[in-house]
Amino acid sequence: MKMEDHFKETMNRAVANEPPVLDSWDRFERRLGRARRWRIAAAVAGAAAVIAAAVIVVPQLGTSPTPLPKITQPPDPYFGWLNAEDPIGQWKLQHPPTWRVAHFEGVYEVLPPGEVATPAGEPTFAVTIARLSGELEPSAAAEDPTVVRGEWRGGRPYLRIEQKAGDGSVGYIYRIDWSPPCAFQTQGTVCDFEPSVLVVHVYSSDQARFDRYSEDADLVARSIEYWDTTPPPVPASS
Amino acid sequence: MNAKDQEFREFFQAEFRPLRRLGYLLTGDWAEAEDLAQEAMVRTYRAWGRITERDRPGAYARSILVNRRRSLLRRSAVAAKHAEMLRAPEYQPAMGEEAMVLWEAIRSLPQRQRAAIVLRFYEDMSEADVAAVLEMPVGTVKSLVHRGVGKLREKLGPGWQTEGIPGGSDTP
Numbered sequence: 001m002k003m004e005d006h007f008k009e010t011m012n013r014a015v016a017n018e019p020p021v022l023d024s025w026d027r028f029e030r031r032l033g034r035a036r037r038w039r040i041a042a043a044v045a046g047a048a049a050v051i052a053a054a055v056i057v058v059p060q061l062g063t064s065p066t067p068l069p070k071i072t073q074p075p076d077p078y079f080g081w082l083n084a085e086d087p088i089g090q091w092k093l094q095h096p097p098t099w100r101v102a103h104f105e106g107v108y109e110v111l112p113p114g115e116v117a118t119p120a121g122e123p124t125f126a127v128t129i130a131r132l133s134g135e136l137e138p139s140a141a142a143e144d145p146t147v148v149r150g151e152w153r154g155g156r157p158y159l160r161i162e163q164k165a166g167d168g169s170v171g172y173i174y175r176i177d178w179s180p181p182c183a184f185q186t187q188g189t190v191c192d193f194e195p196s197v198l199v200v201h202v203y204s205s206d207q208a209r210f211d212r213y214s215e216d217a218d219l220v221a222r223s224i225e226y227w228d229t230t231p232p233p234v235p236a237s238s
Numbered sequence: 239m240n241a242k243d244q245e246f247r248e249f250f251q252a253e254f255r256p257l258r259r260l261g262y263l264l265t266g267d268w269a270e271a272e273d274l275a276q277e278a279m280v281r282t283y284r285a286w287g288r289i290t291e292r293d294r295p296g297a298y299a300r301s302i303l304v305n306r307r308r309s310l311l312r313r314s315a316v317a318a319k320h321a322e323m324l325r326a327p328e329y330q331p332a333m334g335e336e337a338m339v340l341w342e343a344i345r346s347l348p349q350r351q352r353a354a355i356v357l358r359f360y361e362d363m364s365e366a367d368v369a370a371v372l373e374m375p376v377g378t379v380k381s382l383v384h385r386g387v388g389k390l391r392e393k394l395g396p397g398w399q400t401e402g403i404p405g406g407s408d409t410p
Contacts, residue, residue, distance in 0.1 A: 003387070007359040010340045015259040019268050024254050025247070028279050133306070134273045194277075 077219055087229045089131035094223040096216055110220050112213050124205040125213050127220050131198050136177040152176045153225045170210045174200040174221055246286055253296055263356045264307050266345050278303040301371040304353050343393040351386035358383050
């Protein structure tokens with residue numbers, strides 16, 4: 001047999017045991033329809049905001065302000081932490097002052113003191129952040145009973161997926177819907193975008209490091225919020 | 239459903255699975271393959287009026303898929319770890335030891351070489367078509383295939399037949 005035939009036969013075998021195609025057309029329509037739904041939602045939200053402003057703000061004009069009750073604040077777990085941000089990935093986070101942020105090829109790593117970043121070696125503990133194209137829900141996650149679903153800051157849906165590496169490493173992944181909110185859009189402008197997710201991976205090569213750093217690492221992960229760096233549209237000249 | 243949608247749906251039904259398989263051969267991960275195929279279909283739909291005139295929607299969708307994969311690989315560190323965790327073990331390829339050795343060797347190729355090998359030998363594309371999909375000169379494709387085959391030969395050892403491969407023959 002020619003080697004090229006070996007190639008073809010091997011690749012055919014590699015795809016022979018493929019998972020079933022179940023709801024691909026529905027998923028396609030959902031993916032395609034999201035941009036349209038966002039346009040409608042943005043218009044509705046804009047109208048609702050105007051109405052709310054009229055209802056809430058206008059009656060208060062001319063009235064004397066009432067004193068606000070004092071609220072006792074719980075200790076801020078982020079007190080003294082530093083900020084980091086990525087205008088391209090459109091996120092901001094906070095990290096302990098002794099930790100540092102490394103960056104390579106669009107991927108960010110937030111590292112405890114002494115931990116090496118990826119270009120210089122393999123990190124043994126890191127909170128890794130990258131924005132990727134795609135839907136929130138990969139098909140394998142739908143069948144995984146350990147995946148936890150919830151709502152991130154700003155009402156963004158997210159998944160928490162436990163790490164199953166099998167090499168002694170431990171950790172978990174937050175997979176957050178990071179599509180633009182399109183809140184700035186007004187009627188008549190196009191709010192077209194590709195769906196994207198922010199993948200936040202709390203990774204540890206061993207349990208001991210995980211126990212040591214995971215509390216701060218989870219605070220780092222949970223501090224991540226959407227940063228809308230999209231410039232507002234230029235009003236169309238009439 | 240209008241005529242465009244009907245036409246596209248027929249295309250989707252015929253091409254989605256082959257696209258997903260191509261995605262798997264490039265990524266080794268069915269979830270990522272599904273995502274790539276979906277993205278390729280969305281973009282193909284948006285360009286449908288334009289590309290049907292050229293009558294090459296399948297090639298267009300493959301081009302989108304392959305180049306999408308390349309751009310995602312620039313941010314591959316997280317994606318690779320993430321994909322590894324979501325890989326469903328029940329869908330690992332069922333094949334003999336020899337084929338598994340070759341499959342692993344193909345998977346270990348650098349991405350551009352792997353894409354060129356998959357398109358050339360799995361999709362049976364001509365070098366010109368591979369060049370169009372990968373958006374690179376034909377000479378570069380020849381070079382990628384040549385070097386890819388060379389690396390596979392290196393990994394597989396001398397026991398494999400290499401007849402008929404451009405640049406891959408041991409015989410004069």
